[in-house]
Amino acid sequence: MSRQTATDNFAPPAAARLRLDKWLWAARFFKTRGLAQDAVEAGRVRFVIAGNPSDRIKASREVRRGDVLHIQIGDLVWTITVLGLSDKRGAAPVARLLYEELPESQAARQAQMETRREQAEPGSSIRGRPTKKDRRQIHRFNDYG
Template sequence: MSEPVRVDKWMWAVRLFKTRGLAAKACETGRVKVGERLLKAASDLRGGELLDLPFPEGPGTRTVRVLGLIDKRVGVPEARAACEEITPSGVTEQRKIWSESRALRLIGDQGRPTKKNRRQIEDQKRGFFE
């Protein structure tokens, strides 16, 4: 049986977070859970557990199943083999809407949005929060 791995190391190794520091920060804020139990960065992770964790950017919580324990950053194929994304489709749809509305806000270097852009942003926000 393989040895347990620190939660922050695993989340970084399977590329759920860009840096190990961001993974540790997510744990510190109390947003990483296994069931109802909050995890600290140094908590041991075991195979088969279901993790609820925040997306690195934006709203929502993703659910990931631990399939393999790795503590070194590896290539994408190996990283995908170590975890299984089981986030509900509703959360995925909300993330898509959020990212599209964010992209609309970041269009061009014009600074303040035009009236047309403002209307598009408001339409996106209404769809996201309803």
């Protein structure tokens, strides 16, 4: 019996291409293939053609090495180049080797995370339960009587 190494996960399928939803799951952008399919169907994952994100695509579209993808997860946007194909979900360090993020995308994402850190927490001004006076003001505001 041979021992499996990290490079065994990069063994390409026969045609050297893979379904997009399967690759997104293996690269750990989404926790399940179903979530990956939903993101693709919603238009949050697109191929980049000539520097511009393409129109909506299907989850069954095949991804190949060298393809550039535009992925939106929540508020964060990733623009990546596919380096390897794998239909098996491995450890995070191995999955990170399947793609490379473009420098512009990485800089924009870091800047967005910095501005988010600088903003105040939305509920930080709320202190505990409302008092009787606060509750009466809330009821008056909501026209409860």
